[in-house]
Amino acid sequence: MSPIGTVVPEDRRVLITPTISTVIQFRTIDWGMDDCRLHISVPALGGADAPFSLALYRLNQTHPLDASRPCPQRVAKIEDIDISRGQDTMWQRGFACQSDEVLTFELACSSISQGGCLLEWWQKRGVDPGQ
Template structure:
């Protein structure tokens, strides 16, 4: 007689269920351990990456501030080239556009380090000094005039430099020798700080665009040259030969005398 012993009799199906349960439980443990190992490996790789990045940052010099004038110009006429290239879109004919210089000043070879005042002529008012809205084109054997233009319009990318000499600025008829003025394109793609411009630090001359004559037509222009949209065009007008003594003063936005630029349609 057996006492204190309990005998449990299970069926075959229950035994199989117990075995399967233990096998699944073992797989869960293995899966959890695998996930823990994978997460640990990822964390280790991240730590190594952060350490490497910190090491590189210590070796890299910090970037200085980028001057505003050195930033690239972003065109507002995006993808127009692709649209007109297909030939399916025809541009509306446009008349030439005359553009006054954005800035106009002089440089003097007899005072090569001298900066010209941006507003040499001012009006003394009770509220302070007010600069006159005037543009002066002055050319002598020592003094050149530098003008800054900007190609604003898309499809108007063929330009000419124009000189209009008013009657009061033309040489007297008894002058026996004619004065000639060279027109130079300067090698500079950014804006010019005219407050610090002198003969010694002006941009170098890149190309001779043409020349003007003091005794020529009242309005003369150079041969056309490329002026892509969104680019600065810097022009220098200097004395080539003869008694150069040109001094033209213009004011307002409608008086086109002296130096200015004309843009012609290219599409």
């Protein structure tokens, strides 16, 4: 556990390509919280590559993931998120949730992306992404 949740494995290069996706999971912990909001923020990317899109899916997983098991099935595609070079991307979506519910999503390259799709960052345990 860390101040921002559990990060598995502890220090990790996170990569999204046409063949690699990232699973995001969190548990609502506030009693009476019935409106959750998922935020995705990508700082401006450099380079001359063409813009691309990421697809956000809801996954069929209502309990904490076991990192040694295969990725759960996709339930629904929520939206394609356009990533442009040279400008920040800020995306958010609200949805209903219940206290102590486990919510699971997958962030992957969208099938509508023309050409390459590459997003990479390093996630370190215990580091608040807002810092």
